Amino acid sequence: MAASEEESWRTYASDYIGLVLLLIGYLLIQFFVEPFHRMFSLNDLRISFPHATVERVPLTHDFLYALFLPLALVTAINLATRAPPHKHHVTLLPLVxxxxxxxxxxxxxxxxxxxxxxxxxxxxxxxxxxxxxTLLTIDACTQTDHHTLHDGWRSFPSGHSSFSFAGLGFLSLFLAGQLQIFKHAPHGSVVGHTEKVVRGDLLRALVCGAPLLGATMIAISRCQDYRHDVWDVTVGGLLGWTVAYWSYRRYWPRLSSGRCEEPYEGPVGGGAGEGGYGRVRDEEEGGGAGEIM
Known part of the structure; x- marks a missing residue:
């Protein structure tokens, strides 16, 4: 199902243009946008927790766990399995x-x-x-450090949680596809969509779930540091997981597919039919009733 090694990355030009625009938008927000400052009161116990100067998972560690670790692992797996260039490409691109x-x-x-x-x-x-x-505004504050002060109004949703579930969530999906823990193997008549469900063993399932456990622990640490409450980290985690799944499925079949370990061939212009990526029909994927992701 892999595309020809002669496939040009130019067929993914729109993906890269969109990625660059998103990155520019993110940087503009970081450097030029200040949050909306909700009014507050001094007797509100929900915002009276101490400020942790040393975080359990600082931002640099979040990048290490959710960006560099998944990048290293998916690359190592593809190298170990001698994956073609196309598979390397459509593994790294959706992760980023x-x-x-x-x-x-x-x-x-x-x-x-x-x-x-x-x-x-x-x-x-x-x-x-x-x-x-009395309801107060930011004018009542004496904090002189710009970032420390304004970042106090950026609680919802948790960025650590969303980022960790995006990176580690994608890693979990990739592992589940490569280890085929939800794979439906075609069995009997293809026309009748008869299939045999092949479940992965517990050890492989635990390997696939380990990244999600890591992301969950990162999210919990934000509550322990009093940077966020449970709603912040829950919504952040759901946001990151949703985007990870959306990005994964743009390039890879569902996890119950008979070919879940192989990516789609390519976008329109790269050998695919009209209307989307080179996706095979349900019966070719080993689909049918009881789909899993």
């Missing part, structure tokens, strides 16, 4: 797209919602004598 798109969506929502973090008061350092039972 998932991470960049997730970051763009997360920061767009963060800045629009402007929800205070659980440690907002510690970041704000309100002026002495500020009334407790």
């Amino acid at each position: 797209i998932a991470l960049v798109l997730t970051s763009f969506l997360t920061d767009t929502i963060k800045n629009t919602v402007g929800r205070p973090r659980p440690d907002l008061l510690a970041r704000c350092a309100p002026r002495k004598g500020t009334p407790e039972r």
Whole structure:
């Protein structure tokens, strides 16, 4: 099912253009956009937690776990299995797209919602004598560090959670496809869509689930550091997982496919039919009732 090695990466030009635009949009948000500042009060216990100067999973570690580790593992697996260039390409490209798109969506929502973090008061350092039972604005704060102060209104959703579930979630999907833990093997008459379900053993299933456990622990650490509450990390995790699955399925068959370990041939112009990527029919995938992802 792999495309010819002579396939030009130019057939994916629109994907790369979109990726660059997303990256530019993300950088513009980072450098030029400040969050909406919701009003707050000093007697709100939900935003009265201490500010952790040392995080359990700092941003650099989140990049290590959710970006560099998945990149290294999927590349190593493809090298070990002597995958053709096309398979390398459509493994790395959707992984990067998932991470960049997730970051763009997360920061767009963060800045629009402007929800205070659980440690907002510690970041704000309100002026002495500020009334407790009054709604306050950011003008009541004495914090001079720009990032520390304004980042206090970027609680929803959790960026660590969405980023980790995008990268590690994609890794989990890739492993599930390569190890074929949900594969439906055609059996008997193809016309009648009769098939035999072949389930992977528990060990392989645990290997595929390990990245999701890692992403979950990263999300939990954000609550432990009082950077987010449970709703922030839950929505962030769901956002990252959804984007990871969406990005994976643009290039790979569903996990129950009889060819789940091989990517689609390519986009329109690369040997595919009209209307989308080179997807095979359900009966060729080993599809039918009871699809899994």
